[in-house]
Amino acid sequence: MKEQTTRAMWWRSPSFILDNRQQQPNDTARGDALSIPLSSPLPPSTTMADPNPNPNPNPLTDKISAYYQTRAAHHGVVSSDWLAQAQAAVGHLPEADDDASNNDQGAPSGKPFSVIDEFNNWRKQPDLAEAVAAIRALAAVIRNSQATTMMELEIELKKASDSLKSWDTTSISLTAGCDLFMRYVTRTSALEYEDFNSAKTRLIERAEKFGEISYKARKIIAMLSQDFIFDGCTILVHGFSRVVLEVLKTAAQSKKLFRVFCTEGRPDRTGLRLSNELAKLDVPVKLLIDSAVAYSMDEVDMVFVGADGVVESGGIINMMGTYQIALVAHSMNKPVYVAAESYKFARLYPLDQKDMGPALRPIEFGVPIPSKVEVETSARDYTPPQYLTLLFTDLGVLTPSVVSDELIQLYL
């Protein structure tokens, strides 16, 4: 059975194990989570959902951003405590199973189809971004819907997208992708004049088109950015972004000569992974520790970063450290380029760093930290638009101010 295999695969992923570790102290929260009508058979989704739809009884608990867990699962980062946690998690498998069965009973309408299933199916493809998986899953919702009126279908779709969004509220691209999908697909005036079936096919058409666009976004961005990478340039990258990797890969394949500085990307060392990938492509790579950015900035010709989310001001929310790199680059007059797919455009407007929903991530220091010492575990920061030069998106190469233009056109 498909579900069965899904679960089996999922158990092996580190994020699942991380979840399990979390489940232990957080039993009350999980109880809440169970009451949510999520149809997912997967324990991670239940726990991940808990911080948001319900008031978290203890907001100070060390919760971990689901977004980063997913990324960790995709990127297969194996850390030392991963193994330990994996070991510890083995004992809790039956319990997780119970959760799953409970959840199945609480599925929204008792239908065999569920968005979360579909979403997780898509999500397992390593190259598929979370938002694209969500978009595909939502398209499947339309296809499998038994609604007979437009209104019904829209409500169903809304429900599905809400449950997807609550699956992981820390992921900006997931929320933004769902919202954009809803806007793009349902906002067509032609729907009002057609009978239901043709309207539905039109919706499916649009949904598939949107999925296609989102899927191809990375390739488009890679193509667009080639004009900006010139022979002999030095590119500084931060974190591991699949789009940036695609950009660099395309540049390397088109025989451009450039070298890349990779930051280490603490705490999950995503930079190491990127440097690995680049070394495979025979691109000269130099690895920097995160604090060596200013030191080596004078050699750098441009900074390339990805983004977790692009916000309405035109700024980006990205892995911790992006802001300081952008500041250094700005003060040395180096261009900062952001590669981000348009489904990451979110209707958010952070005014400063603290004006965002927190996404936390554990940090290992290698040595025990005294309990009195506080650790900043925030996983991402906000880079204001004035420090960004250009955004490469599948809509074209944009200045930061156009982001708001696009969002206004889409949402209003």
Place this chain on the structure above:
Amino acid sequence: MDARRGSLPVPRVRQVGFFTPNAQPAPTRSQSGPPDSSSPPLSDSPASNSLSPVMIPPPRHHSDNLAAAPRPTSPLPVPEPSPFRRRGADNNNALLVGSYNPAETLLAMSPSSSHVGDGESEETMSGGWFRRSNSGKLASSLPSGTFDFSPVQSTAEALKPNKVQNPVGISEVSARPAPKEQQPEAPSSSKQPKPKLTKAERRALQESQRAAKAAAKAPGGGKSVAAPEEVATIKSVKQHQTQKKDAPQVAVSVAASERKGGDKSQEKERRKDAPAPRMQFDDKSRVEKAKRRSVVDQTEAKKRVELFRHLPQYEHGTQLADLESKFLQLDPMHPAIYKVGLQYLAGDISGGNARCIAMLQAFQQVVKDYSTPPEKTLPRDLTAKISSYVSFFTQCRPLSMSMGNAIRFLKNRIAKLSPSLSESESKSSICTDIDRFINEKIVLADRVIVQHASSKVKDGDVLLVYGSSCVVEMVLLHSHELGKQFRVIVVDSRPKLEGKALLRRLVAKGVHCTYTHINAVSYVMHEVTKVFLGASSVLSNGTVYSRVGTACVAMVAHAFRVPVIICCEAYKFHERVQLDSICSNELGDPDAIGKVPGRMDVNYLNDVSNSGNLQLLNLMYDATPADYVSMIVTDYGMIPPTSVPVIVREYRRDHLLI
């Protein structure tokens, strides 16, 4: 980096806001070779002239001209800079003295001119040759031709040559036609069709003409007459110089049409799509005309502040009694209009939204009581009526930009009325339109803004507000009702002290408040976490036009890295661009800043207030540049100031149509 990637194609980048339509940089003026005598000069001028002065005109193609011109004699005129500059200096002197030799300069500067003339005697001939062929193009390079030749001109001329010659990049071509244009040969150009003028150009033109006329009338006459005119000329000089920088072609058109005085029909056409020009109060004849029409009897201030002569400056406190006495005459004015006008005048209604709503409701009353006079149609007559009411309001107090938008909406609705509707139907349709405007654009918009803005208020915040904006007050009260724990610092300023009323209302609701004057803003700013400000209008370059002092608060906040949030309804957005708070502003009662009510001991100005060298300036508004604004909260959501033109572009249409 740029040097290294020089050969790469420049990728296309999308931008919002102001940018040149073409990717090419500035017009390559140095390329303009000797123009072909056979080609009509206006081939490309109408298009380029219709460009707004803000935009950099697209480069013009002279390749055909170059091809037609004799090759050997006209290599591209790129001489070594040093001789050229020296010659330019010579030319300078010549211009000043008024005895320059055009042939000489022509000969010296461009090889192409060699075949035109070889002595002083060719002056007339070359003039004809040149003028006929290229008055459109050549004059474009130099604004000097835009002046008529009057004694007053000398000052302008004296100023100009330096400005013209110094930028070598403009190259000699720009300098060459100068002497030609100076020659009084106006008739030769009369045959050419007039290029289109923009509003600014027209005004410049009129001003210079007027200046010339006045100067001719009283050459060196009474100082009182001459002084303002001189100001006007100098201003027009300034205008031309800026135009030269931006759009040389525009200057041509002024030059060309000046000789003839402008084409009536084209001007009319243009007037349709151009927004109504603001009255310039340094324009004597117009002020006279307006005065004759006006209901309100206003005495002009005796001492007008020099820099702000273009704004109405009246003695305060005299009009109200006068108007009140006229109340029973009620000649052309509807009583509702009269009442609102009096309220504006007395200051009983203030605040952009309140004024706008009062005006719209008065109009609604007018429409209800309206009956079409015989042999007239409702749309035309009503529009005319409303226009006269608007001018009455303007005399009571200058309109805010939001009111201008509302009036535009109303007139648009009236104009779009279907002719098949009966009178009562169209009246009721207009009334419902007005109601909808008030409801959707102001009341509901405010509610949405409050929703958005209060989402940004967090526990523990210290919010700074300036003056008294009704939306900001609603935001504060709503956040307070939501149970958020925050503190408010109300910053106020003399002479209006509007903050006190706000403070009273906030304290009554139990909000924790601090009250201070704007002098202390840099002291309190360090504890502030967010600044909330209202706006009278937001212009399309993101400039926030608001109560005077707002810019100061915003700049201090910016310096302290405190986010500045502007709350403004989208109907107050305006497509105009304004860079300073001088060209459009409102002047309050100058006595208000000279005296402190209730403080008899502060009387330092009592005896000097009549002295001639004291001018009191009480500005009402100022312009905050977009750089100091972090976010604008409107009914369309939270947007960066760069997105104001997007809203204006996307919603202006349905804003007018609803």
